[in-house]
Amino acid sequence: MVKCLSRQLDRTFGALADPTRRRILQQLSKGDSCVTELARPYAMSLPAISKHLRVLEKAGLICRRRNGRVHRMNLEAAPMKDASQWIEEYRRFWEESFDRLGEYLKELQNKEKPNVHHEK
């Protein structure tokens, strides 16, 4: 079960690690689409787009329905739930690091204030 989830996370994060694939998912979030419609915004060959679609399909992030020669794709966001939960475990760490950065910037501002006063 754990191993299966781990493999799914490999595929989900791997699929999301590419700008073209993220844009395809964004396009599909607006509605189903066929391969040629998906390929249109990119200066990319159909085989190149098809390769990206296969990665997304293997990750379970899109679903393909065949209607003769036309392949329609739709978004399947379910695998993102586990990916989101995995990342959420680290929220307190990034929140802490942004808090530290905020405090550091505040300290810098306080240090700069007397100088500004002095220059007057």
Next chain:
Amino acid sequence: MVKCLSRQLDRTFGALADPTRRRILQQLSKGDSCVTELARPYAMSLPAISKHLRVLEKAGLICRRRNGRVHRMNLEAAPMKDASQWIEEYRRFWEESFDRLGEYLKELQNKEKPNVHHEK
């Protein structure tokens, strides 16, 4: 700016797409660690672990401090914030799909009930 964020997302998601790298981050969430300590749980050579550490470092997910020959690593979760925000945009889609699954399972149960009654 958008391109820079996109490249960072490539690196963050790419770094998270491997079970060893995810486990290293989990180890570091418990506290700083040196390379040999990080390598211990894995049947992996030090160069193989070092390669994973370099991917994590390039993604800005860990930070290396050198103390002579000892390299200590610590978790830097900040880049995960954008990755989490990117995925969050799809929450309504995965919630919808789990709702649909729930409704489908409820329907199945309702369909099965009369049969159980009939068998009595």
